[in-house]
Amino acid sequence: MKLWGGRFTKEENELVNHFNASISFDQRFYRQDIRGSIAHVTMLAKQKILTDEEKAQIVEGLEHILSDVENGLLSIDPAAEDIHSFVEATLIERIGDVGKKLHTGRSRNDQVALDMKLYVRDEIGELNFLVKELLQAILKIMEENLTAYMPGFTHLQKAQPVTVAHHFGAYFEMFLRDRSRLFDIRKRMNTCPLGAGALAGTTYPLDREYTAALLDFDCATRNSMDSVSDRDYLIELASAMATIMMHLSRFSEEIILWNSNEYQFVELDDAYSTGSSIMPQKKNPDIAELVRGKTGRVYGALTSILTTMKGIPLAYNKDMQEDKEMIFDAIDTTKGCLGLFTGMISTMKFHKDIMKKSAAKGFTNATDAADYLVNHGIPFRDAHGIVGRLVLYCLDKGISLDDMSLEEYKAISPVFEKDIYDAISLKTCVDRRTTLGAPGPSVMEQVIKSYQKMLIEE
Numbered sequence: 171m172k173l174w175g176g177r178f179t180k181e182e183n184e185l186v187n188h189f190n191a192s193i194s195f196d197q198r199f200y201r202q203d204i205r206g207s208i209a210h211v212t213m214l215a216k217q218k219i220l221t222d223e224e225k226a227q228i229v230e231g232l233e234h235i236l237s238d239v240e241n242g243l244l245s246i247d248p249a250a251e252d253i254h255s256f257v258e259a260t261l262i263e264r265i266g267d268v269g270k271k272l273h274t275g276r277s278r279n280d281q282v283a284l285d286m287k288l289y290v291r292d293e294i295g296e297l298n299f300l301v302k303e304l305l306q307a308i309l310k311i312m313e314e315n316l317t318a319y320m321p322g323f324t325h326l327q328k329a330q331p332v333t334v335a336h337h338f339g340a341y342f343e344m345f346l347r348d349r350s351r352l353f354d355i356r357k358r359m360n361t362c363p364l365g366a367g368a369l370a371g372t373t374y375p376l377d378r379e380y381t382a383a384l385l386d387f388d389c390a391t392r393n394s395m396d397s398v399s400d401r402d403y404l405i406e407l408a409s410a411m412a413t414i415m416m417h418l419s420r421f422s423e424e425i426i427l428w429n430s431n432e433y434q435f436v437e438l439d440d441a442y443s444t445g446s447s448i449m450p451q452k453k454n455p456d457i458a459e460l461v462r463g464k465t466g467r468v469y470g471a472l473t474s475i476l477t478t479m480k481g482i483p484l485a486y487n488k489d490m491q492e493d494k495e496m497i498f499d500a501i502d503t504t505k506g507c508l509g510l511f512t513g514m515i516s517t518m519k520f521h522k523d524i525m526k527k528s529a530a531k532g533f534t535n536a537t538d539a540a541d542y543l544v545n546h547g548i549p550f551r552d553a554h555g556i557v558g559r560l561v562l563y564c565l566d567k568g569i570s571l572d573d574m575s576l577e578e579y580k581a582i583s584p585v586f587e588k589d590i591y592d593a594i595s596l597k598t599c600v601d602r603r604t605t606l607g608a609p610g611p612s613v614m615e616q617v618i619k620s621y622q623k624m625l626i627e628e
């Protein structure tokens with residue numbers, strides 16, 4: 171029997187039942203549903219809409235249902251329409267008629283809006299925690315690799331030398347922004363829809379601010395129609411998760427390249443690699459590839475919820491039930507990827523010697539050679555031309571700028587002196603880049619200190 175069976179004369183079609191039901195996926199927020207109901211009846215009793223005795227019986231019944239589900243003594247009935255119906259029907263079955271008063275002054279529309287918010291709020295907390303763990307892992311790598319040189323790339327072509335600390339610092343910044351997005355969403359969504367009823371509030375003297383406080387919301391929502399039809403926070407969360415995944419995916423792509431035979435910058439731990447069924451020599455970066463691949467499904471959730479919402483008139487419409495599966499999947503996927511990714515980079519080995527050698531090759535010091543000329547009074551544009559000729563000369567001979575003799579330098583520009591070798595050494599190229607945000611270890615150290623402080627102070 172449905173909650174709403176009174177007005178109907180026929181049992182519904184089995185296929186309709188199945189199509190309409192959400193129990194298979196909304197059962198995951200049974201805790202939040204029960205918590206919301208307890209707050210609701212507590213408020214109803216405070217407002218004398220229920221007696222204290224009725225409240226006590228209902229709360230006790232709900233608490234039993236919760237502990238029985240947690241302990242495996244009560245299984246959620248897959249034939250129920252949704253989690254709200256299941257909890258209410260079980261309550262009535264267990265405590266009798268008084269249980270029928272639970273839904274006074276409430277609709278499933280404000281109830282599901284509340285449950286989803288409570289659930290998502292908890293999950294934002296977990297996502298935050300996982301991003302923080304990732305930040306800590308990145309920071310540790312930065313601390314340990316302040317002077318580990320590596321090539322910096324643009325267009326995937328060697329550009330200028332940087333350090334591992336500097337490269338990882340870029341990701342630290344990205345995930346820091348991701349965290350602040352999660353904080354923002356949590357702050358903006360933290361208003362309580364309970365009491366909005368089906369769409370137009372109720373005639374009972376509810377104390378909505380009291381319920382909001384019981385459930386740790388900052389305040390109650392101000393428009394009952396918006397309360398039951400707002401899913402903005404899910405769109406924001408899907409967008410924030412899509413951005414986290416985009417960052418993880420870029421990072422994965424780099425690790426896949428670095429772990430390849432051609433680069434050999436890093437080696438993934440055996441525990442985070444997989445083998446091939448045919449080629450015995452293989453050690454594949456499947457975890458990084460899967461993270462990169464799963465980014466697509468999180469983007470899918472964002473597109474899906476945006477599309478679902480775009481044509482819905484006020485207020486609640488059943489389309490909104492479609493907000494759940496995609497968002498749940500996106501949350502599970504993002505959480506899973508964050509955890510695994512942190513483990514993967516924490517156990518990854520850096521081949522610092524190979525990275526350093528690679529940084530020294532490919533004319534990554536050409537800009538510094540030009541800067542040397544500028545420091546000796548040559549205008550930058552001319553210096554650029556001179557170094558271009560040096561590079562051409564080296565390419566022809568198959569050598570690097572460091573291998574040229576002073577005579578060879580002087581043949582192209584008399585300005586060059588013996589100190590050119592020091593000016594274009596890898597160490598100088600990196601150490602002298604000390605503008606804020608650059609890889610120079612002295613400035614990087616300051617930045618790392620500010621990151622450490624950020625993570626401790628929260």
Ligand code: ARG
Pocket residue numbers: 192196252278279282486488490491
């Ligand atoms: N399962 C529904 C959902 O997820 C609950 C709300 C049902 N409300 C209604 N008016 N049928 O949206």
